[in-house]
Amino acid sequence: MNRRDFVKVLGVSAMAGWASLEARAQAAVAPLKELADQKRLMFGSCLALKYFNQSPAYKELFLSQCDIATPELHMKWDSLSHQAGEYDFSNADQFVAFCAANRIKVRGHTLVWHDSLPAWVKQKISPETAKTMMLDHIHAVAGHFAGKLYSWDVVNEALDPGSQRPDGLRASPWLQDIGVDYIEQAFRATAAADPKALLVWNENYLEVSNGFGDAKRKAMLSQLDGLLARGVPIHGIGLEAHLRSDQANVLGDASYEVFLGELAKRGMKIFITELDIQDTSLPVDVGARDKAIADLYRKFLTASLRQPAVRGVITWGLSDSFTWISGYRPRKDGLPVRPLPFDANCQPKPAYYAIAEALEAAPRRA
Incomplete structure (x- = not known):
């Protein structure tokens, strides 16, 4: 991709501010999915199709950067079913069809969760009904x-x-009303329903090397050992990686890499599944903020990608124009958050180049 094409993909007019854009384009690297593919990795993002209607530039950006996608909302239970026994797959089907037409792999997200449950599930769930x-x-x-x-x-x-x-x-409704074997039942049922899909346990805070994260890692390995010993079809672990800028000292250290190695020893494929970095504790100055976020992306991904069992990196959004953090954890000063690799105009930020550097430094998968 030449410099002018790169600028076009980012949805920026080549007639406005060309000098600064030319400088950016000269520093540009290949799309992230291409860098990932060179190492036999995947790169992608979550997606809600409505974003394409709001921003054609975002659609171009997404297609240029991603070869795997996670539906942000379309496959969550409360998006699919508003009444017991009734499902509306129209939006999810549209998502899958779009990805198929553009040769983008789809991560189904998510089947069994304590959150995003329809009102009717919350009303009807009990020890007698939960398993069914x-x-x-x-x-x-x-x-x-x-x-x-x-x-x-x-x-x-x-x-x-x-x-x-x-x-x-x-202590979720599923654990309370079904028991500790609900995880095993869920994986076995999914394997029976969709035998060709890779089956993943997706989890948060496993990335953090502190007391809470260490306890989660220990519990994960213990649970995996028991499940795998019983032949439960678990193929991979997803590390959500919703990170915060104030976690720099507890991310990407040696103990994290040891944990990834333990997952690999158990035959797990590993995915970074929901990566973004909250900037609420960072300075007002955009340059300082962007540098701090880029440094954390680089540190975390460099450590993660050294492990060959890591097969893909999926961010929770590509552009700052569409990020859940704007509503979930906005800045107290009211300034727009900047958690993702591209800014609100779909232009690459330092985080983009940091991700690219980590991909380029990663060992090639066998």
């Missing part, structure tokens, strides 16, 4: 998309040391 509800949902959704997706996040955020349980499991 969970299995029926897996059969309906994974069965509907059977053979069309690269992977499924089968269970999501199932660990929580704060629950004060010896096994580290989250």
